[in-house]
Amino acid sequence: EPEVTQTPSHQVTQMGQEVILRCVPISNHLYFYWYRQILGQKVEFLVSFYNNEISEKSEIFDDQFSVERPDGSNFTLKIRSTKLEDSAMYFCASRAPATFVREQYFGPGTRLTVT
Amino acid sequence: RKEVEQDPGPFNVPEGATVAFNCTYSNSASQSFVWYRQDCRKEPKLLMSVYSSGNEDGRFTAQLNRASQYISLLIRDSKLSDSATYLCVVKGAGNMLTFGGGTRLMVKP
Numbered sequence: 001e002p003e004v005t006q007t008p009s010h011q012v013t014q015m016g017q018e019v020i021l022r023c024v025p026i027s028n029h030l031y032f033y034w035y036r037q038i039l040g041q042k043v044e045f046l047v048s049f050y051n052n053e054i055s056e057k058s059e060i061f062d063d064q065f066s067v068e069r070p071d072g073s074n075f076t077l078k079i080r081s082t083k084l085e086d087s088a089m090y091f092c093a094s095r096a097p098a099t100f101v102r103e104q105y106f107g108p109g110t111r112l113t114v115t
Numbered sequence: 116r117k118e119v120e121q122d123p124g125p126f127n128v129p130e131g132a133t134v135a136f137n138c139t140y141s142n143s144a145s146q147s148f149v150w151y152r153q154d155c156r157k158e159p160k161l162l163m164s165v166y167s168s169g170n171e172d173g174r175f176t177a178q179l180n181r182a183s184q185y186i187s188l189l190i191r192d193s194k195l196s197d198s199a200t201y202l203c204v205v206k207g208a209g210n211m212l213t214f215g216g217g218t219r220l221m222v223k224p
Contacts, residue, residue: 035212044214
């Protein structure tokens with residue numbers, strides 16, 4: 001069964017550093033998403049991406065965040081200058097075109113720890 | 116009022132029991148809903164979509180009550196492997212998912 005994959009599984013970084021989280025969505029999916037989950041809290045939407053541009057973004061997704069699909073397979077989330085409060089699990093999700101199952105499938109996540 | 120509200124639990128039930136979770140949502144214009152399950156420190160895994168007419172998938176039944184703005188999930192004949200956190204999700208514009216805080220289920224032998 002095809003899966004969303006994410007790397008790295010755990011990233012430790014110092015405050016102020018840039019991090020790039022990587023995702024490989026399911027191959028025939030066209031819609032891509034990033035969510036985060038702070039430990040003990042609910043999953044929160046960050047951004048959605050379709051046709052090489054952002055479709056929706058939340059208040060969390062400020063100027064420190066950016067997304068990119070640099071090639072046909074990868075989907076990345078960049079945080080330019082990390083803060084302590086960016087420590088969370090970051091999940092990538094993807095969804096097939098509307099004619100197929102319309103639900104999002106999540107990757108295993110990247111645990112980001114900012115020290 | 117929270118956008119999506121769930122009783123955090125935990126619900127402790129014996130194997131074989133039937134258990135039901137409710138979830139309320141605040142936006143009366145919401146149209147689409149989904150249940151995910153999440154194991155500790157893992158990703159949300161799709162459980163089932165919720166259709167207006169209600170739907171069943173094996174031991175799981177989802178119901179939608181638009182008038183009262185709640186969604187329910189019923190699990191029959193609980194298994195140990197059903198122990199997890201169940202996430203109620205409302206789909207918004209652009210298929211953006213709004214998650215509830217989850218209801219924790221623990222099935223005991």
